[in-house]
Amino acid sequence: MFIIFIVILVRFMYKRYVPVKNIPCQKDERQDLILLDIRAYNHKRDQGDKEVLNIPYAYLKRFNEEIPHENIHLIASDKLEVNLGLRFLMRKGIKVTSYEISDCVCK
Numbered sequence: 001m002f003i004i005f006i007v008i009l010v011r012f013m014y015k016r017y018v019p020v021k022n023i024p025c026q027k028d029e030r031q032d033l034i035l036l037d038i039r040a041y042n043h044k045r046d047q048g049d050k051e052v053l054n055i056p057y058a059y060l061k062r063f064n065e066e067i068p069h070e071n072i073h074l075i076a077s078d079k080l081e082v083n084l085g086l087r088f089l090m091r092k093g094i095k096v097t098s099y100e101i102s103d104c105v106c107k
Contacts, residue, residue, distance in 0.1 A: 033073040074099035
């Protein structure tokens with residue numbers, strides 16, 4: 001019973017805190033990217049004149065059909081939201097090419 005608890009705990013921790021490999025953190029400079037903002041609705045959004053698809057992480061399961069299966073640039077509020085959002089979108093077959101955290105300066 002204890003081993004089952006440990007396995008469940010490790011899986012939970014992995015999904016939340018281990019970063020997804022091969023997805024770079026960078027600013028959205030390419031024009032062919034679709035911006036997907038998964039921050040909560042009450043966060044400040046300043047993306048200039050670019051078209052942004054706003055679907056908070058809590059609503060991704062409900063509205064994942066509205067996300068095009070093209071090159072996606074993910075915008076999140078913290079690293080935890082990035083990890084969960086990337087894993088969900090990749091499991092649905094959506095191609096995420098990069099991400100950025102709103103209060104973090106990417107390389």
